[in-house]
Amino acid sequence: AQTVTQSQPEMSVQEAETVTLSCTYDTSESDYYLFWYKQPPSRQMILVIRQEAYKQQNATENRFSVNFQKAAKSFSLKISDSQLGDAAMYFCAYRVPYNNNDMRFGAGTRLTVKP
Amino acid sequence: GAGVSQSPSNKVTEKGKDVELRCDPISGHTALYWYRQSLGQGLEFLIYFQGNSAPDKSGLPSDRFSAERTGGSVSTLTIQRTQQEDSAVYLCASSQRVARSTDTQYFGPGTRLTVL
Numbered sequence: 554a555q556t557v558t559q560s561q562p563e564m565s566v567q568e569a570e571t572v573t574l575s576c577t578y579d580t581s582e583s584d585y586y587l588f589w590y591k592q593p594p595s596r597q598m599i600l601v602i603r604q605e606a607y608k609q610q611n612a613t614e615n616r617f618s619v620n621f622q623k624a625a626k627s628f629s630l631k632i633s634d635s636q637l638g639d640a641a642m643y644f645c646a647y648r649v650p651y652n653n654n655d656m657r658f659g660a661g662t663r664l665t666v667k668p
Numbered sequence: 669g670a671g672v673s674q675s676p677s678n679k680v681t682e683k684g685k686d687v688e689l690r691c692d693p694i695s696g697h698t699a700l701y702w703y704r705q706s707l708g709q710g711l712e713f714l715i716y717f718q719g720n721s722a723p724d725k726s727g728l729p730s731d732r733f734s735a736e737r738t739g740g741s742v743s744t745l746t747i748q749r750t751q752q753e754d755s756a757v758y759l760c761a762s763s764q765r766v767a768r769s770t771d772t773q774y775f776g777p778g779t780r781l782t783v784l
Contacts (some may be wrong), residue, residue, distance in 0.1 A: 588772070596757055598775035644710060650771060656701070658711040 557647050559659035566635045567667050573620075574630045574662050576645030582606075586648045587621065587628045592661070593641040601643070604628065632664075640666045670694070672776035674760050680782045681750055689745040689779045693762030700743050701761045701773060702735060711759065717743060750783045757781070 557578045566572035578587070589601040604612045604621050611619050616636075620629045632639055645659040673692045681687050693700050702714040713727040717737045728734070732750075737743040747754055757780050761773035 586771070590775075596759075596778040596780070598759065598761070600772060600774070603772060648771065656713065656773060660710040 557657045557659040559662050561662045563663045565665045571633045576628045578626050578647045588646040589630045590644045591641045635666050637666050674776040678780045686748045691743045691760030697762035699763045703759045705757045752783045755783045
């Protein structure tokens with residue numbers, strides 16, 4: 554079974570600073586996808602960034618980037634120049650392509666941004 | 669609209685009553701997913717639809733839970749004889765399921781269910 558672990562229930566960052574959220578996963582698959590979703594108080598799950606496991610290059614989306622370490626099964630999210638609007642729950646998720654439902658989520662990390 | 673929509677946004681019901689939650693996926697998305705998010709928890713998979721069929725119902729927590737999807741579009745999640753432990757946010761997501769894609773799931777805003 555695939556599991557996703559987020560070891561940081563809560564994190565805090567000063568506005569304009571950088572923060573890294575951790576995620577590890579357990580799988581025997583070689584081909585899969587990884588995602589970070591943001592869930593603000595509005596409850597809307599918003600896709601932040603995604604990474605294909607077959608790509609060695611780390612994905613980047615503006616201020617958001619990942620550090621994907623396939624051998625270590627680690628997929629951390631770095632938020633640069635943190636903004637107040639970044640405050641939310643962040644969920645790491647894993648998916649095997651073409652499986653029916655094999656989308657596994659971590660328990661989430663609550664990020665607080667201090668002005 | 670361009671995104672996944674869900675209704676109602678909030679639902680308060682009494683224990684023992686039946687409830688129906690609706691999900692309207694993104695137009696053209698063939699796959700539809702239901703998740704449950706209990707307070708302070710991550711997402712728990714409930715059921716997946718490909719078109720109108722549900723090849724995987726393994727996540728449904730009990731036989732009080734059922735779901736259907738008609739016309740390959742709108743889906744309804746029904747909870748019969750609700751219990752207090754059913755209180756949660758129910759999230760719906762849809763995806764394109766095209767060949768060799770990341771098959772990213774896009775989520776609706778959820779329905780917060782409170783069972784008194």
